[in-house]
Amino acid sequence: MEWYLKVLQQHYVDFGGRARRKEYWMFCLINFFIVIGLTIASVVGVSATGIESFSALPPLYNLAILLPALGVSVRRMHDIGKSGWWLLVGFVPLIGAFVLLYFACLDSEPGNNMYGPNPKGI
Numbered sequence: 332m333e334w335y336l337k338v339l340q341q342h343y344v345d346f347g348g349r350a351r352r353k354e355y356w357m358f359c360l361i362n363f364f365i366v367i368g369l370t371i372a373s374v375v376g377v378s379a380t381g382i383e384s385f386s387a388l389p390p391l392y393n394l395a396i397l398l399p400a401l402g403v404s405v406r407r408m409h410d411i412g413k414s415g416w417w418l419l420v421g422f423v424p425l426i427g428a429f430v431l432l433y434f435a436c437l438d439s440e441p442g443n444n445m446y447g448p449n450p451k452g453i
Contacts, residue, residue, distance in 0.1 A: 335361040342406070344398045346415060348447045350406035355435060358403050362396060409446035411437045 334357035342350075369388045376388075405415030411434055420427045439449055 332361060334358055338399050338403050342399070342402055345402050346405045347409075348406055349410040349439070349444075349450050350403050351410060351439060351450045352407070352436070354450075355403055355407040358400070362400065366392065406446075407435055409444075410439050410450065412440040412444050412446075 334354050337354065338358045342348075366389060369392055373386045373388045401418075404418055408415050408417050413434065417434065418431065420430050423430075439451055442449055
């Protein structure tokens with residue numbers, strides 16, 4: 332939970348610097364579980380009460396988390412020495428997702444790069 336809160340509190344809309352693999356993947360994992368929990372809660376809430384306002388929970392959460400998720404993704408690209416614009420590769424059907432997954436799994440570029448110092452050394 333520490334990594335998730337770090338992204339939300341310290342780097343809410345921070346697109347500069349670098350993000351380690353651990354920071355990126357822990358944020359994604361916790362975010363995934365929150366979305367699953369909200370989806371289940373909305374389905375149960377709608378079916379139990381019949382009130383459709385419960386179904387707005389997951390989209391509202393996704394909207395609220397959009398900028399921090401984009402920020403940590405850009406910083407992850409910076410950590411491997413790529414520009415944040417590489418995230419646009421994700422719009423290429425099928426292949427783009429695999430390219431981004433590959434980039435997200437790469438180890439940090441050793442030492443300093445043009446985006447800042449290696450976060451592993453801090």
